[in-house]
Amino acid sequence: MKIAEIKVLVSSPGRNFVTLKVITDEGVYGLGDATVNGREMAVAAYLEEHVVPCLIGRDPHQIEDIWQYLYKGAYWRKGPITMAAIAAVDMALWDIKGKVADLPVYQLLGGKSRKHITTYGHANGETIEKTLDHLGNLIEKGFKVVRLQCVIPGLGGTYGTLGKKKNYEELQSDRPLPPEQPWSTSKYLNFIPDLFRQARERFGYNIQLVHDVHSRLTPIESAQLGKLLEPYNLMFLEDASIADNQSNYQTIRQHTTVPLAIGETFNTIWDAKELISNQSIDYLRTSITHAGGITPVKKMANFADLYNVKMAPHGAPDLSPICHAAQAHFNIWAPNFGVQEFIGFGSDKLNSVFTHPLHFENGFIYLNDKPGLGVDYNEETATNYKYNRSYLPVTRLEDGTLWYW
Ligand code: CS2
């Protein structure tokens, strides 16, 4: 069997996605997600110009060798664009191998370690009351874990809230240039503990809660927030601070026992090695698309398991259903799986292009037993949804200083 053709497919069914289709000379094809939100065309070009020519004629079963070729052989290693491109190839090759073996990919990884995949949903609102009403709705839907994000009074829209938009897809559609959002750490620190105090008062401690700081605090500010949130027993505090300097998390760890999660922006194990080996974190959030594919993320999970770090893959709406399917195969296998972020299966538009083997019930994702990843991509329908450049926002402090979004 040889790779005969590779297509880089860009479409925007509600938001932009980059999909790779690897087609063999025997007609079997595999699919991979190559979407980097706000930088989609950089990955598409990397694939078309620099990766595809090297793969035509290769044996698609050589997943590990092709991964090493694209990683070590690139010389200019690592980074979000390179690793998303490699990830898409890797996902597609696992898809092909599963189809040829007539087995779902999780069987090739080592089989099921659990019957279903625990998820966490997103509750957000303009006020604490509306956020907690949303939390109540998600509890009724069966979620065992929920993320709380709320507009900070005096700041207008902030990370994780929809403002006047109805859903995440609308958030991306109107970004011809990066929108600017204000930020105030003091307003945030003075407000967030009350969100969780009221959540516990209203719903008690059976529901597990998480919160995404989105990397906006300095290490000591994260430590302050962690200590303030300890009475509310969060499952984890995500992206408490930037970890370009991984020892930032040792500072946080010295001051608070709140469990820490990080990793959605990581693209190799080197972004997380010290965080894990120093036991500075509790959950690793790397996604199959952003971190190079199933092959490396499986290795990261094994390394993290040595230090009792659990996997909590990123699951935002900018990861395509192909990534979510690949993560479901990984999650059902991973011995140290923790929780999967889940924002629903998107719109009719999205589902007219992508099909996947997942269904959601009572807070859990279940995986239907189809060969490979169990996904498909309708190329004809996809042509109805043209790519439109879109950016993530940027954030400025109230004095105008550019800050982390
Ligand atoms: C967020 C993401 O889901 C999360 O935890 O951090 O929604 C993130 O903002 C987006 O993936 C950025 O594209």
Ligand code: MG
């Ligand atoms: Mg996040």
